Amino acid sequence: MKTQYIGKPVSRVDGLAKVTGSAKYSADFKVEGMLYGYIVSGSIAKGRIISIDTSGAMSLKGVLQVFTHENVSGLPWFSIKYKDMDAPTGSPFRPLHDDKIIYSGQPVALVVAETFELARYAASLVHVSYQEEDFTTDLVKNMDQSYKAPVGKLGYVSPKSRGNADEAFDQAAFKMSGSYQHGAEHHNPMELFSTTAIWENGKLTVYDKTQGVSNCQFYIGNVFGLAYKDVRIISPYVGGAFGSGLRPQYQLFMAVLAALELKRPVKVGLTRQQMFTFGHRPVTLQQLQLSASTDGSLESIKHEAFSETSRFENYTEIIVNWSGTMYNCDNVKLKYELVGLDMYTPVDMRAPGAVTGAHAIESAMDELAYELKMDPLIFRLKNYADEDQTEEKPFSSKELIACYREGAEKFGWTKRSIGPRSMREGNQLIGWGVATAAWDAFQAPARAKALLSIDGKLIVSSGTSDIGTGTYTIMTQIAAESLGLKIEDVTFKLGDTNMPLAPLEGGSWTAASVGAAVKGVCEDVKKKLKKMAVKTKTSPFYDTSSKDIVFDSGIISDVNDSSKSISIVDLMRIAGVNSIEETSTSGPNPINKMKYTFNSHAAVFAEVKVDEDLGIVRVTRVVCAVAAGKILNPKTARSQILGGVVWGISKALEEESKMDHQYGRFMNHNLSEYHVPVNKDINDIEVIFVEEKDDIVNPLGVKGVGEIGIIGVAGAIANAVFHATGVRVRNLPITMDKVLQIAEDDKNQVAV
Amino acid sequence: MTTESAVLEEPVVKKQELPEFELVNLTINGQSFKLKLQPWVSLLDAIREYAGLTGTKKGCDHGQCGACTVLINGKRINSCLTLAVMRDGEAITTIEGLSDGVVNHPLQDAFIEHDAFQCGYCTPGQICSAVGMINEGRANSLEDVQELMSGNICRCGAYNNINAAIMEVKSKMA
Numbered sequence: 001m002k003t004q005y006i007g008k009p010v011s012r013v014d015g016l017a018k019v020t021g022s023a024k025y026s027a028d029f030k031v032e033g034m035l036y037g038y039i040v041s042g043s044i045a046k047g048r049i050i051s052i053d054t055s056g057a058m059s060l061k062g063v064l065q066v067f068t069h070e071n072v073s074g075l076p077w078f079s080i081k082y083k084d085m086d087a088p089t090g091s092p093f094r095p096l097h098d099d100k101i102i103y104s105g106q107p108v109a110l111v112v113a114e115t116f117e118l119a120r121y122a123a124s125l126v127h128v129s130y131q132e133e134d135f136t137t138d139l140v141k142n143m144d145q146s147y148k149a150p151v152g153k154l155g156y157v158s159p160k161s162r163g164n165a166d167e168a169f170d171q172a173a174f175k176m177s178g179s180y181q182h183g184a185e186h187h188n189p190m191e192l193f194s195t196t197a198i199w200e201n202g203k204l205t206v207y208d209k210t211q212g213v214s215n216c217q218f219y220i221g222n223v224f225g226l227a228y229k230d231v232r233i234i235s236p237y238v239g240g241a242f243g244s245g246l247r248p249q250y251q252l253f254m255a256v257l258a259a260l261e262l263k264r265p266v267k268v269g270l271t272r273q274q275m276f277t278f279g280h281r282p283v284t285l286q287q288l289q290l291s292a293s294t295d296g297s298l299e300s301i302k303h304e305a306f307s308e309t310s311r312f313e314n315y316t317e318i319i320v321n322w323s324g325t326m327y328n329c330d331n332v333k334l335k336y337e338l339v340g341l342d343m344y345t346p347v348d349m350r351a352p353g354a355v356t357g358a359h360a361i362e363s364a365m366d367e368l369a370y371e372l373k374m375d376p377l378i379f380r381l382k383n384y385a386d387e388d389q390t391e392e393k394p395f396s397s398k399e400l401i402a403c404y405r406e407g408a409e410k411f412g413w414t415k416r417s418i419g420p421r422s423m424r425e426g427n428q429l430i431g432w433g434v435a436t437a438a439w440d441a442f443q444a445p446a447r448a449k450a451l452l453s454i455d456g457k458l459i460v461s462s463g464t465s466d467i468g469t470g471t472y473t474i475m476t477q478i479a480a481e482s483l484g485l486k487i488e489d490v491t492f493k494l495g496d497t498n499m500p501l502a503p504l505e506g507g508s509w510t511a512a513s514v515g516a517a518v519k520g521v522c523e524d525v526k527k528k529l530k531k532m533a534v535k536t537k538t539s540p541f542y543d544t545s546s547k548d549i550v551f552d553s554g555i556i557s558d559v560n561d562s563s564k565s566i567s568i569v570d571l572m573r574i575a576g577v578n579s580i581e582e583t584s585t586s587g588p589n590p591i592n593k594m595k596y597t598f599n600s601h602a603a604v605f606a607e608v609k610v611d612e613d614l615g616i617v618r619v620t621r622v623v624c625a626v627a628a629g630k631i632l633n634p635k636t637a638r639s640q641i642l643g644g645v646v647w648g649i650s651k652a653l654e655e656e657s658k659m660d661h662q663y664g665r666f667m668n669h670n671l672s673e674y675h676v677p678v679n680k681d682i683n684d685i686e687v688i689f690v691e692e693k694d695d696i697v698n699p700l701g702v703k704g705v706g707e708i709g710i711i712g713v714a715g716a717i718a719n720a721v722f723h724a725t726g727v728r729v730r731n732l733p734i735t736m737d738k739v740l741q742i743a744e745d746d747k748n749q750v751a752v
Numbered sequence: 753m754t755t756e757s758a759v760l761e762e763p764v765v766k767k768q769e770l771p772e773f774e775l776v777n778l779t780i781n782g783q784s785f786k787l788k789l790q791p792w793v794s795l796l797d798a799i800r801e802y803a804g805l806t807g808t809k810k811g812c813d814h815g816q817c818g819a820c821t822v823l824i825n826g827k828r829i830n831s832c833l834t835l836a837v838m839r840d841g842e843a844i845t846t847i848e849g850l851s852d853g854v855v856n857h858p859l860q861d862a863f864i865e866h867d868a869f870q871c872g873y874c875t876p877g878q879i880c881s882a883v884g885m886i887n888e889g890r891a892n893s894l895e896d897v898q899e900l901m902s903g904n905i906c907r908c909g910a911y912n913n914i915n916a917a918i919m920e921v922k923s924k925m926a
Contacts, residue, residue, distance in 0.1 A: 015864035018872030019856070021807015021847035025873060028806035060770060116801060117792045118770070190811045190819055190873040190907045239809070239873025240907050272812040468871030468908050639867045639910060646909025671816040671905060678902040682911045 004552075005477040005487055006700075009635035013492070014237075014472045023237045026209040027194035027269055034196065035064060037258050037268035038119035039251065040109040040126045041277060042101050045664025046135035046342045049099040049128055052109060056125035062114040063122045064262055069108075072096045072257065081222045085215045085504060086246040088345065089152035090313030095250045096257070101130065102312060103344045104665040105277030110254045112266060135342035137664040139283045139308045146306050146337035149316045155442070155507065156316045160324060160390050163331030165289075168300035172291030176367040180288065180360040181731040183656035184308075184666070185281040187349050188676060189467075191239025193278075194269035195252045197259035204231045204259070208252055209238055211245035211465050212504035217497045219248040220256055228497075235495040238467040242647075243348035245467065246506050249278050276669035279347030280657055282307045282315065284356050288323075288364035296374050296382045300331040303361065309338045310345040317353030323361045324390040325597070326438060327383040332390075342664055348506065350647055351707040354439055355714065359651075359732065362435035362715030366722065370420075376719065377404060377413060377434050388597035396596040397694035399627035400436065403603035406688050407625030408434075411605035420726035428609040431724025435606075435715030441598035441629065441703035442509035445587035447500030448517035450479070450525050452580045456554050456569040458485055460521065461493040464514045465505035468643075469706055470636030474511055475518050477632060478700070482522035484551025485568075492518070500583055508600070508704025511632060513586075515700050521584035526551060528580050529568060536575040540564050592696050600628040600703040604648070604712035608720040615739035617721055618683070619649050622713065625688040629703035634689065637705045641687040644709020650677050651710070652717035653733050776840050780805060781849030791837045796820045798836035799846060807847040807876045811905070818904030821877035821884070822846050828884025830903075847876035850883065858924065859883060862917035870908035878904050882918050886925070894919060 017023035042049075054066035075097070076082070082092040095107050109126050113119035136142055151158055169175060196207040204226060210216050213233040221228045238245060255268040270277075289302040303323040309315040320334040369376040381404060387394045408414070416432045417423055423430040448462040460479045466472050475492040479485070493499065502514050530549050533541040533556055541549060541556070541564070550559045557565035572578070607621040622645050631637045654675040657666045668674045687709075694701045714732060722728045727742045771790040778785045780803055787802045799808050799822065808831060811819030815833040822831045823845040850857040859879050862868070869875040881904045891897050897918050898911075906914065 011864050012867065014872070015867075015869075016856075018869055018875050019847075019860040019863045019879060020851050021805070021876045023872055024806070025809070027810070028800075030801075030804055030806070062770070115790075115793075116797060117790060121770075121792075188907060190809070190817065190871065190905065192810060192812075238871060240871040242907075269810075272814065272816075468869070470870070635867050636870075639870055639908075639913065642912060643870060643909035646911065670814060671812050672814070676905060676907060677909070677911070678905060679911045679915070680898045680902045682898075682909070685912055 005481045006632055007630065008633065010473060010477055010487065010633055012470060012473045012636060013476050025191055025237045025239050026196070026207050026235060027267065029196050029207040031196060031198055031265040034265040034267055035112050035114060035262065036116040036119045037110050037112045037254055037266050038123040039107045039254060039268065039270065039274060040111065040123045041274060042104065042106040042108040042128065044101055044130045044132050045104040045137065047101050047130050047132040049101065049108060050131050051129050053127040054109065057111055057122035060118065060122050062118050064112045066126060067096060067110040067257060069096045069098050075223060084219045084247050085212065086154055088313045088315045089150050093312065095253045103310065103342060104663065105274065107250050107254065110258060110268065112258050112262060135664050137341050137343050137659050138661045139285060139306065139339055139341065142339050142341065143306060146339045149336045149338050150314050153316045157318060157321060159321045159334035159336050161333045162389065165300040165302045165331040165333035168331040169289055169291045169302060172299040173294045174368065174371045175289065175291040176364060176371055177289045178364055178367060178730055180286040180363060182284045182356055183732060184283050184659065185349060185651070185655050186276050186657050186674065187242040187244035188275060188671065188674065189240030189242060189244060192270050192272065192275060193249045193251050194267065195255035196265060196267040197255040198265040199259045199263060202230060204256065206233050206256065208233055208235050209245055210235050210248065211238065211241050211467060211506055213463050213495055213497045214501055215504055216248045216252060220252070223253065224256060224260060233497045235465060238465055241467040242350045243352065243506060244279065246348055246504055247279065272671060273669045276657060276666045277344065279344055281349040282309065282346035284319065286360040288360050290364050290368045292368055292372060296372050296379055298327055298329040298383045301329050302333045304335040305357065306337050306339060308341050308343065308346065310343055311340045313345040314338055315346040317348065319353040319357040322354055322357045322438060325385060325388050326361060326436060328385045328389065329383065351439060351710050354707065355651065355711050358435065358437055358711045359714040359718065362712060363718050363730065366433065366719040367728065375418060377408060380404070380436060391597055393595065393597045396598050396696035397629065397692050398599065398601060399690050399692040400601040400603065402690040403601055403625035403627050406690055407603040407605050407623050410686055410688060411623040413605060420723055425609070427612040429612055429724040431608050431610065431720040431722065433606050433716045433719030433723055435604050435712040435719060437602040437604065437708055437712030438599045439508060439707045439711060441512065441600050441697050442507050443512040443516065443588040443698045444503035444509055445585060446502045446513040446517040447583060447585045448514065448521045449500050449583045450521040450581070452525050454569065454572045454578050456489055458483060458490045459493060460490065460518055461499040462502045462514050462517060463497055463499040464494045464502035464510055466494060467505060469510065469640060470633060471510055471514065473636055474632045475514060478515050478518045479522050482519045483526055484553065486553050489554060508706040508708065511702045511704050512698045512700060515702060516586040516698055517584060519699060520586045521582050524582040524584050525580050529556065529571065532575045532577065533571055536571065538574045539571060540566055588698065596696055598697045598703065600708045602626045602708050602712055604716040606713065606716040606720045608717060608724055610721060610724045610739065615736035617653055617734055617739065619717055621684045623686045623688065624709060625690055626705065626708055627690045627692040628705050628708055629692050629694045629697060630701040631689045632702060637689065638687045640705045641709035642685055645685050645713055646677055646682055647710040648713020649682065649717065651732060652714040656733050774837060776837050778803065778836065778839060778844060779841065780844045781846060789836060791835060793836045794832050795834045795836045795839055796831040799831060805846050805848050809873055809876060811874065818881060819874050819877040821880045821904060823880055823884055826887045828881050847880060850879065857883065858921045859917065862921050866913045866917040868913040868917040869910050874904060874906045878906065878914055886922065
């Protein structure tokens with residue numbers, strides 16, 4: 001069969017719905033008789049609620065109830081019932097459970113009223129008095145409390161050291177040491193978290209913003225003691241999530257609680273301020289020590305990371321492990337520890353761990369290259385890892401060299417002068433930096449259903465999610481191609497627990513996981529059609545071999561004799577079959593997984609211009625060359641990488657949730673003070689997908705592109721800033737004050 | 753330590769006076785909506801919750817993100833920063849009003865073609881803002897478009913594609 005759709009730049013199949021306003025996000029479902037909930041956020045970081053005065057709110061006409069820990073009962077005592085599929089080890093937060101306050105911004109009451117405005121006003125009349133306790137939210141001041149990160153969170157693997165890095169470091173000719181710090185970040189998808197819950201005839205229907213409808217069904221079923229079959233979660237469109245939707249958020253709990261108690265539909269949405277109260281990318285401190293011999297071969301890598309977590313859960317991510325696989329080196333010493341603080345548990349945020357670790361290791365590589373007086377790209381090539389030294393396994397495929405080559409060529413890297421402060425344009429110092437990125441190519445078990453009806457239309461469904469990633473589109477492409485249909489005859493549906501089970505949508509694994517299930521189920525339908533073709537007496541293929549049958553654009557024909565053909569519609573009609581329905585499960589190949597390491601890779605080249613007087617950094621050009629296996633749709637995949645690069649620019653230069661340690665609260669909890677790039681901040685971004693064929697990783701040969709675009713960007717930019725200014729800012733984001741301050745503090749640096 | 757201790761003393765519960773419901777006549781996409789609402793209802797919530805047109809999105813409710821951008825008499829405005837009662841009788845255009853169901857506004861088609869969105873949540877605001885910007889007649893170059901579209905945040909980072917879509921439409925209009 002000829003390729004028709006896979007690999008083609010098909011425009012999003014949900015594009016029309018999105019540009020006309022008809023795409024329904026979680027807050028867009030209006031239900032008859034719906035009430036509005038507004039959440040009251042606690043104002044202290046730690047302590048106890050002494051009393052909550054709800055009388056002012058309750059006295060208002062139109063306020064139905066104010067839920068607090070004092071009047072919510074009958075929910076499970078054991079915190080294990082609150083565990084969701086992405087929960088780290090520990091004891092999950094239980095909203096309105098008791099009088100304890102364990103973090104600032106914790107929801108302490110839910111006001112439910114006839115209108116949104118009334119609920120909001122009534123919430124302002126709820127008065128809470130607290131008994132405060134001592135708390136601490138500063139990672140830097142609590143490093144002595146660190147402990148080894150436990151295993152147990154989905155996907156987490158402990159770091160493995162090898163050789164003797166201490167000894168090699170001591171004896172090496174060239175070395176560097178550096179400490180790197182990352183501020184906290186919040187996902188801030190444009191869509192606010194919102195849930196509408198409807199309790200009717202013993203069944204619960206919930207419209208939610210989530211990256212996993214099944215996870216929410218599991219959570220709600222367990223918390224409220226409902227049978228899973230009586231809980232339906234629907235989430236057809238998600239207005240961005242970036243990891244924040246992996247765990248059920250507290251507005252879901254609140255809406256369901258109120259709907260069950262009041263027996264009326266309830267919508268509860270969070271404010272933008274409240275979007276800073278349920279998990280973030282953790283503050284992380286890293287120590288890097290690298291050494292190399294005189295020819296530029298890496299002798300040792302020592303990488304330690306310390307991350308904050310809450311007091312009640314051990315949030316873990318893979319930060320330092322990447323230093324063991326990124327480059328060829330026999331002596332590697334890795335350490336990853338956590339520090340519990342009085343804050344909410346961090347949650348996965350785009351490329352969790354990898355983006356944090358990559359900034360540090362890629363900056364350190366750049367620093368060592370300067371010590372060696374080697375071009376940083378040549379230094380990376382010199383230490384290229386042909387195999388995964390940690391697991392002692394080959395990569396299923398690794399076209400990183402092609403990324404370096406094609407990226408460097410497009411960027412014009414060879415024109416780079418090696419010294420810092422050696423390129424300028426008036427008062428703009430110009431710097432070029434490079435960095436490498438890697439991410440896991442996961443696959444998880446997934447199910448999909450296909451329904452082919454007699455009009456030749458195919459509906460494929462799976463309970464996955466599309467957070468802007470393009471799931472609707474690529475699944476439609478895979479289905480159309482697998483069954484040889486025209487793309488307009490295929491509809492893909494997702495985001496409903498009535499559909500077959502799919503894993504959480506994250507970690508760049510949806511294309512592989514759900515894609516394999518969609519391909520599998522369409523192949524099952526095809527088998528049925530082939531059988532029908534050779535068994536039906538009036539079929540042109542009656543009593544022939546099904547091996548020669550091919551499918552294209554809804555027509556079944558003989559591969560050797562194209563005049564012998566029948567449309568799928570006609571075949572089903574003569575066979576007297578109204579519809580064909582199949583459900584199929586697919587999962588990773590465990591033998592391949594044991595034999596190989598599956599990684600996607602990228603090389604990022606960045607140009608910055610730094611104002612010599614003010615220290616303002618602008619990213620003027622980025623080239624991101626990606627090796628991620630088969631690219632199913634270059635249009636939507638390019639958008640994913642563009643978005644990743646924008647996130648990387650943001651991480652490098654703009655975003656940080658600033659904690660006021662005096663109050664244990666994030667100060668800049670709004671979109672005017674939490675800086676993310678606006679249109680004017682973004683300039684040229686070039687995306688390259690290098691050819692990478694991989695028959696081992698999964699049946700589609702895809703590796704996913706959600707994460708790989710962001711990982712190398714902050715490192716490339718930090719390195720470019722050094723190249724431009726001679727100032728090494730190891731603390732993200734790189735803001736103008738840091739650039740100027742470091743230049744001033746370090747007598748060896750030329751002032752910027 | 754006890755904070756907000758004042759309320760502990762003697763909570764005085766007064767019968768609260770709530771704002772009266774008023775009849776407001778909003779003209780949205782050429783259609784008249786006679787809505788009974790209180791003056792504290794923002795235009796954004798009136799459009800979404802009272803008129804039932806959910807294409808216009810709430811991203812911050814503070815005029816910081818641009819997701820709620822609509823057109824009033826052809827001018828772009830953050831609908832979360834104006835009250836519905838202030839817009840009685842004015843011509844409001846939302847994303848739903850840019851397409852007649854058969855023929856789209858050229859920007860809508862260009863956004864699809866250039867993949868000028870990912871999650872799509874900021875898209876109605878981006879498109880309305882772009883229509884408003886073109887009406888203003890100040891955007892003469894890509895740099896102008898970047899500057900004048902900077903009131904609409906796209907967290908997915910589709911800016912380059914948004915600009916490509918706008919530039920294409922502008923070039924066809926010229």
